Structure formats: C-alpha cells, structure tokens
Amino acid sequence: MLSQQLSFEGELKVLLKTGKVVLGSRSCIKMLKTGKLKMIIIASTLREDIKDDIIYLAKVSGIPFYEYAGSGWDLGTLTGRPFMVSAIGVEEEGSSKILELGRGG
Numbered sequence: 001m002l003s004q005q006l007s008f009e010g011e012l013k014v015l016l017k018t019g020k021v022v023l024g025s026r027s028c029i030k031m032l033k034t035g036k037l038k039m040i041i042i043a044s045t046l047r048e049d050i051k052d053d054i055i056y057l058a059k060v061s062g063i064p065f066y067e068y069a070g071s072g073w074d075l076g077t078l079t080g081r082p083f084m085v086s087a088i089g090v091e092e093e094g095s096s097k098i099l100e101l102g103r104g105g
Contacts, residue, residue, distance in 0.1 A: 008066070008068065008098075009078060011096045011097055011098040011101065012078055012079070012088075012098065013078075014094065014095055014097075014098075015090065015093060015094055015096035016079060016080070017094065018094025019090065019091070019092045019094030019096055020090075020091040020092035020094070021088050021090055021091060022037075022089040022091060023079065023081070023085050023087070023088055024086070024087060025042075025046065025054065025087040027087075027089065028040055028054060028087040028088070028089040029054060029057065032057040032061055032089070033057065035061050035063075036091060037061075037063055037089040037090060038063070038090045039064050039066065039089075039093070039098065039102045040054060040058050040063060040065045040066070040089050040090070041065070041066045041067075041087065041089075042065065042066070042067055042068065042086065042087050043067075043068050043071055043072040043074070043075045043086045043087070044070065045071040045072050046072065046086040047086075050086070050087075054087060064099065064102025066098075066102050071084075072084035072086040075088065
C-alpha cells in the first residue's frame with residue numbers, strides 16, 4: 001500500500017509539471033460531461049453525493065478514476081495549492097504514468 005501511495009504522489013508531481021489538469025469537483029464534473037478528461041482523481045474526504053456523481057459520470061463516460069486515500073487538504077498540499085483540492089481532472093497526462101493507477105471506466 002505504501003509503495004502505491006509513493007508512486008501516486010510521484011506520478012502526480014510529474015503530471016502537474018508536464019501535463020494538463022483541472023482542479024475542483026465543479027470543473028471536473030463539467031469536463032466529465034463533455035468527455036474531455038482522461039482520468040479523474042478524487043480525495044477520500046469528498047462529500048459523498050459529489051463523489052457518487054463523479055464516479056457515476058466517470059463510469060458512464062468510460063473514464064478511469066482514482067480515489068486518493070488522503071483528504072482534500074492533503075491533495076491541495078500535493079498540488080502546491082494553499083487550499084483544499086477535492087478533485088483533479090487529467091486532461092493530458094504529460095510524461096506521468098498516472099493513468100495506470102486509474103480503475104473503473
């Protein structure tokens with residue numbers, strides 16, 4: 001489990017440097033509806049109803065998702081933002097292998 005966590009955090013850093021992402025559940029839901037995302041990452045602390053919506057949209061669109069074990073604050077810290085980030089939509093993975101961590105779809 002720990003190595004999976006480390007690889008997720010490592011891949012997220014590569015993704016943020018080389019790829020293209022959208023932050024926030026509202027933006028992610030909009031992007032999911034248009035089918036413009038390759039993957040979605042959600043924080044474990046995301047409100048249950050929003051989480052259900054995102055996972056449902058991801059499954060219907062065939063887009064893999066990854067549930068990060070940490071909180072929105074942890075995800076915010078990982079993305080270098082001074083606020084909570086409850087969802088990250090991957091538009092372009094860049095040189096990261098983050099898409100390999102996704103499931104569902």
